[in-house]
Every structure is written in structure tokens, then in C-alpha cells.
Amino acid sequence: MTSGIHTLTEKEKETLRLLVDGHDAKSMARHLGLSVHTINERLRDARRKMAVSSSREAARQLREIEHRLPEKLADKALGEAEAVPGVEDRPTPAEAPRMVRPLGWLVGGLLMSLTLALFALSSMTGTSDTPAAAPSTAPAESAAVAAARDWLALVEKGDWNGSWEATGQSFKALNSVETxxxxASQVQGPLGAVKSRVLMSEEAVPAPPYGYQMVKFRTDYANKAGTIETLSLVREGGSWRVVGVTVE
Structure with missing residues (x-):
């Protein structure tokens, strides 16, 4: 697998990364200013070089190799992609992005590619290590922010099964609970306990197919102060679910 990836051109890698981020052939063509035919040729060449029958599998293998570094997960967010000619895998339903850059997590898909945001997290009440509730005069946090805090709380407790179950379809499609x-344990462990977590911003990102909510926290860990946690969440089944997160 590794040797096949080394033969890929940068343009082929770029196309595979967009596929992992949830793009279909048409949206990739629009994003890159190319024809759908050119996109399909790149995917076909990538499948041949990597000796796989599925473009999605080629994209998954590329993601694993590129993020097989210390304190890295995946730097992408996933969105629901329409079927791509030559991709035999059934398209994964998702409402948006997936997680890593150096010193960051990426656990879901579309984020890093479109907003450099590809692993959301704790309840409004948090844990004993979370900061005290905001004064009553402060505006209430949104449901997306609350879902992000809930998910982070599960991660902090080392509840990998629970945190995986709380992710979106696109995240689960590319990350098994074992992975x-x-x-996550390799990244979370060295940070230590959470001392404080403050909401920095919440933004609605109009990305295909349905957009997603980007939530940012500034968190002080016992072993790393001033950490920026960026989570992407999509709406699935009436609930906000995490599809991407970076920790920098």
C-alpha cells in the first residue's frame, strides 16, 4: 500500500483528499476548475497505482498513511458524497464534514480541506475539571455547543466506545471504534486533565452537501495550556453529531 501511494502525483492525492472530505466528482470538478472526466481519470489512475478496486478505499489508505504521525489523527471533515463513477463503495450518508494536522486530531471529514479545520465533545455541565458555569447574564450556549462539550467529556473520561457512538455517519464510515x-488515547493521554475550557466561537459553515457547525474552544490542559479545540458537527436524526475535530 505504501509503495503505491508513493507513486501518486500531487494532483491525484489532491483528488483523493477531496473524496475523503465528502466531495463527489461534480463538486471536485467545480472546486478544482476541472471537468468531471479529468476527475474520474485521476481517480482511475490512483486506483490502478494503489492496486485497489475502489476510489474510496484508495482515499482511505492515503489518509491513513499521511496521518500516521505522532499526535495525528485525520485532518479532514466528511460530507455526504454522491456516487463517483468507478467508486464501488456505497456512498456514506452524512450531512457534512470529517480530522489531522501536526499536533492536531482529525476524526471525521470536509473540514480541513475547505476550512483547514477531519476527532465534538462534553455536556454543558462538564466534568469536575471543567470551568464553572457562566454567569446567568451570559447568553445560553447553543445545542451544537452543548453537544460538542458532551462529546469532549466522553473523550476526557477515555470512553472511546461512547465517544465513537456519538459521532456522525461519515466519521464512523472511515474510522472503526478500534482505530x-x-x-485518541495516544493524543489525549499526554495532555493531562482539563483545567478550563472556554467557548471562543461558533460558526455555521455553508459547505456541501448541507453545511455544518464549527465550534471552537480554548482549553487549558494540565500539560498544555492554550490549546485550541475546533470541532465540526452535523445534524443527524435530530441531534448534533461530531464529524471532525482538531486539537492544536
């Missing part, structure tokens, strides 16, 4: 548990 998530292994990588």
Missing part, C-alpha cells in the same frame, strides 16, 4: 480508541 478511534487507539489514536
Amino acid at each position: 478511534w480508541a487507539r489514536v
Whole structure:
């Protein structure tokens, strides 16, 4: 697998990364200013070089190789992609993005590619290590922010099964619970306990197919102060679910 990836051109890698981010052939063509035919040729060449029958599998393998570094997960967010010619895998339903950059997590899909945001997190009440509730005069946090805090609380407790179950379809399609548990524990462990977590911003990102909510926290860990946690969430089944997160 590794040798096949080394033969890929940068343009082929770029196309595979967009596929992992949830784009279909048409949206990739629009994003890159190319024809759908050119996009399909890149995917076909990538499948041949990597000796796989599925473009989605080629994209998944590329993601694993590129993020097989210390304190990295995945730097992408996933969105629901329409079927791409030559991609035999059934398209994964999702409402948006997936997680890593150096010193960051990426656990879901579309984020990093479109907003450099590809692993959302704790309840409004948080844990004993979370900061005290905001004064009553402060505006109430949104449901997306609350869902992000809830998910972070599960991660802090090392509840890998629970945090994986709370992610979106696109995240689960590209990350097994075993992979998530292994990588998340490697990243979370060195940070230590949470001392404080403050909401920095919440933004609605109009990305295909349905957009997603980006939530940012500034968190002080016992071993790393001033950490920026960026989570992407999509609406699934009436609930906000995490599809991407970076920790920098």
C-alpha cells in the first residue's frame, strides 16, 4: 500500500483528499476548475497505482498513511458524497464534514480541506475539571455547543466506545471504534486533565452537501495550556453529531 501511494502525483492525492472530505466528482470538478472526466481519470489512475478496486478505499489508505504521525489523527471533515463513477463503495450518508494536522486530531471529514479545520465533545455541565458555569447574564450556549462539550467529556473520561457512538455517519464510515480508541488515547493521554475550557466561537459553515457547525474552544490542559479545540458537527436524526475535530 505504501509503495503505491508513493507513486501518486500531487494532483491525484489532491483528488483523493477531496473524496475523503465528502466531495463527489461534480463538486471536485467545480472546486478544482476541472471537468468531471479529468476527475474520474485521476481517480482511475490512483486506483490502478494503489492496486485497489475502489476510489474510496484508495482515499482511505492515503489518509491513513499521511496521518500516521505522532499526535495525528485525520485532518479532514466528511460530507455526504454522491456516487463517483468507478467508486464501488456505497456512498456514506452524512450531512457534512470529517480530522489531522501536526499536533492536531482529525476524526471525521470536509473540514480541513475547505476550512483547514477531519476527532465534538462534553455536556454543558462538564466534568469536575471543567470551568464553572457562566454567569446567568451570559447568553445560553447553543445545542451544537452543548453537544460538542458532551462529546469532549466522553473523550476526557477515555470512553472511546461512547465517544465513537456519538459521532456522525461519515466519521464512523472511515474510522472503526478500534482505530478511534487507539489514536485518541495516544493524543489525549499526554495532555493531562482539563483545567478550563472556554467557548471562543461558533460558526455555521455553508459547505456541501448541507453545511455544518464549527465550534471552537480554548482549553487549558494540565500539560498544555492554550490549546485550541475546533470541532465540526452535523445534524443527524435530530441531534448534533461530531464529524471532525482538531486539537492544536
